[in-house]
Amino acid sequence: MLTLVEDEHSQALRQQLEAAFCVFDFVRLAVEPGVEVNQALHRQGLQHLYQHLMARRREAWKKLRQDPRYADVGEPQMRWEPERALPERLSPQQVRQLVCEDPEQQDWALYRAFCQPPYGLHFPGGAEQARQVYGQWLDLLGLDLQQQPQVINWVGDLELDCQAPAMGPHLLPWSEYFDEGLEWWGVWCLTVWNPVRRTLSVLAASATD
16 A cells, blocks of 8 residues: 655655755655545554664664674664554644744744754755755655645654653653654654645654764
8 A cells, every 4th residue: 555665866865864964864755546534544654664773773783893892782672652643733833834944933833943953954055955856855755835735743752851751651752763862952743644636745854962
């Protein structure tokens, strides 16, 4: 029902973002014709993101083990329980706020998070290049307002440690992927359904200094 789309454009953009220290992870998936796009399908998208994250961690682990000093490092593991995630569908107005290129915006400020990772964003062309690449990234994800994308937020109930009391075991986030971002920078996890392109994209971020 869902097929990973990772063409040359996707790979080039991903490499460009990594080189600039952007902290967002993402996958783009094609949805087969006739498949109902419901909350269950969005959750399947989260599983594809998990597979992407773990593949990258295993690749880094294999490279690390080539150094004899780290030969005994165990294979990476990550708790991932999307069935515990509480979905929140964004309204059309919230989606417009989400993609707005205003770094001062406080609510649903995807552009601000994109441009202000913990160690800063480092494009050779500065702010202008960052704006251009941000637009390319939105287009890749299917966040084109004219095509009326539907967006679900999967971490709207998670609070930063500095803003919330100590969490008990029953209040742990649904994945330890979010532990670092909850310290202070923040966390993101969105699924984006574009009905015109029939793509389901998943983006996430969690980082600390």
